[in-house]
Amino acid sequence: xxxxxxxxxxxxxxxxxxxxxxxxxxxxxxxxxxxxxxxxxxxxxxxxxxxxxxxxxxxxxxxxxxxxxxxxxxxxxxxxxxxxxxxxxxxxxxxx
Amino acid sequence: xxxxxxxxxxxxxxxxxxxxxxxxxxxxxxxxxxxxxxxxxxxxxxxxxxxxxxxxxxxxxxxxxxxxxxxxxxxxxxxxxxxxxxxxxxxxxxxx
Amino acid sequence: xxxxxxxxxxxxxxxxxxxxxxxxxxxxxxxxxxxxxxxxxxxxxxxxxxxxxxxxxxxxxxxxxxxxxxxxxxxxxxxxxxxxxxxxxxxxxxxx
Amino acid sequence: xxxxxxxxxxxxxxxxxxxxxxxxxxxxxxxxxxxxxxxxxxxxxxxxxxxxxxxxxxxxxxxxxxxxxxxxxxxxxxxxxxxxxxxxxxxxxxxx
Amino acid sequence: xxxxxxxxxxxxxxxxxxxxxxxxxxxxxxxxxxxxxxxxxxxxxxxxxxxxxxxxxxxxxxxxxxxxxxxxxxxxxxxxxxxxxxxxxxxxxxxx
Numbered sequence: 001x002x003x004x005x006x007x008x009x010x011x012x013x014x015x016x017x018x019x020x021x022x023x024x025x026x027x028x029x030x031x032x033x034x035x036x037x038x039x040x041x042x043x044x045x046x047x048x049x050x051x052x053x054x055x056x057x058x059x060x061x062x063x064x065x066x067x068x069x070x071x072x073x074x075x076x077x078x079x080x081x082x083x084x085x086x087x088x089x090x091x092x093x094x095x096x
Numbered sequence: 097x098x099x100x101x102x103x104x105x106x107x108x109x110x111x112x113x114x115x116x117x118x119x120x121x122x123x124x125x126x127x128x129x130x131x132x133x134x135x136x137x138x139x140x141x142x143x144x145x146x147x148x149x150x151x152x153x154x155x156x157x158x159x160x161x162x163x164x165x166x167x168x169x170x171x172x173x174x175x176x177x178x179x180x181x182x183x184x185x186x187x188x189x190x191x192x
Numbered sequence: 193x194x195x196x197x198x199x200x201x202x203x204x205x206x207x208x209x210x211x212x213x214x215x216x217x218x219x220x221x222x223x224x225x226x227x228x229x230x231x232x233x234x235x236x237x238x239x240x241x242x243x244x245x246x247x248x249x250x251x252x253x254x255x256x257x258x259x260x261x262x263x264x265x266x267x268x269x270x271x272x273x274x275x276x277x278x279x280x281x282x283x284x285x286x287x288x
Numbered sequence: 289x290x291x292x293x294x295x296x297x298x299x300x301x302x303x304x305x306x307x308x309x310x311x312x313x314x315x316x317x318x319x320x321x322x323x324x325x326x327x328x329x330x331x332x333x334x335x336x337x338x339x340x341x342x343x344x345x346x347x348x349x350x351x352x353x354x355x356x357x358x359x360x361x362x363x364x365x366x367x368x369x370x371x372x373x374x375x376x377x378x379x380x381x382x383x384x
Numbered sequence: 385x386x387x388x389x390x391x392x393x394x395x396x397x398x399x400x401x402x403x404x405x406x407x408x409x410x411x412x413x414x415x416x417x418x419x420x421x422x423x424x425x426x427x428x429x430x431x432x433x434x435x436x437x438x439x440x441x442x443x444x445x446x447x448x449x450x451x452x453x454x455x456x457x458x459x460x461x462x463x464x465x466x467x468x469x470x471x472x473x474x475x476x477x478x479x480x
Binding site: 001002003030031032041042043051053054055056057058060061072074075076077078079080081 | 295296297298299300301302303304306307312314321322323324325326342343344346347354355356357358359
């Protein structure tokens with residue numbers, strides 16, 4: 001799964017019916033400047049660091065095997081431990 | 097999902113029967129110079145900024161689990177909000 | 193779908209039975225120097241610009257849900273129109 | 289499958305129910321600085337070099353066709369042999 | 385499908401049961417320095433140039449829809465013809 005940061009809400013009025021009225025967020029992958037669009041079933045706010053799943057798993061994660069998503073947020077990151085020598089990384093944004 | 101801009105209509109007379117007569121568009125991913133071909137079930141015009149879904153979701157989005165697409169347009173972007181400090185980005189083309 | 197140019201026919205005698213005797217072509221993606229191998233159910237010749245589909249769609253496009261392909265040619269490109277300001281691009285090879 | 293090194297455990301309290309309480313690890317692909325999140329059904333510790341599977345196979349590898357993973361650890365690497373001229377590479381970390 | 389060269393056999397004793405005792409090879413994609421791990425149902429030896437399939441097709445190619453592979457070798461390359469102007473490329477390693 002990718003580590004992404006939420007940038008903001010995306011508005012797309014003209015859409016295929018299958019997208020329903022799901023919330024779409026613009027996210028930026030950690031260490032990259034490219035932005036993508038993810039479905040948000042978790043309830044994130046801008047600035048949150050999240051885990052986003054791709055591939056066919058993005059569909060089930062969005063709630064249904066038929067949902068047309070290839071990137072879905074599955075969790076909000078609290079922190080991760082890095083016992084491999086460097087200081088514990090409690091804030092994802094500062095980690096490298 | 098990827099953020100892409102529509103470039104134009106692609107004509108391919110010799111094609112596998114499974115592609116039917118679906119409309120194929122040349123699109124360029126935001127922040128990249130690479131062009132790809134996407135199926136358009138929404139009805140876009142050149143210059144539109146769109147959301148395009150890949151992976152197996154592109155098939156359902158194109159109308160059928162059996163449709164041979166790996167990139168399908170699922171919506172036309174109106175705008176997105178970026179409350180993370182910078183000015184609201186109302187025009188995708190100017191966003192960075 | 194990717195925009196690729198056909199380079200030539202690939203010969204691989206030792207292969208898994210599932211590949212059958214399908215025609216395999218070496219193709220180069222537009223704007224890249226990397227070569228890949230694609231299944232050709234259309235009947236292309238070297239130099240042709242083609243549309244190639246990846247992901248699970250490559251399997252159906254090759255003729256069966258069980259066919260072991262992740263890149264299958266689905267059409268030969270005639271041309272595409274670019275009304276976005278530049279001259280119409282009638283020859284893919286010259287397009288940029 | 290990708291060759292990755294385990295960095296540490298990731299904590300994400302707010303998550304979709306489908307993720308269950310599976311162990312999530314931050315991993316770094318060999319030869320890249322990008323970090324990803326993988327599901328760990330094997331029981332790895334930080335510093336381990338592992339094989340991680342992506343695509344739809346990541347789901348079965350995590351224990352169920354419905355599990356929302358696109359990267360799952362499937363084994364811990366002991367070593368690999370390289371008879372192609374260079375010295376045998378017994379330690380992955382030193383291999384290049 | 386990708387064009388890869390076999391580097392050597394990978395040993396991973398601690399693995400998920402689903403991997404069975406299948407032979408795992410370290411392969412390097414042509415034109416790249418990144419190494420990946422592929423399942424080998426063909427019987428390759430180090431130095432061989434092979435075709436490797438990814439995506440969900442890697443699973444069927446490995447022998448079962450449930451096998452947890454995202455990269456499986458499907459054939460050993462003999463040579464390919466390049467009638468597009470340059471000399472015929474009979475040896476993959478010398479091709480460019």
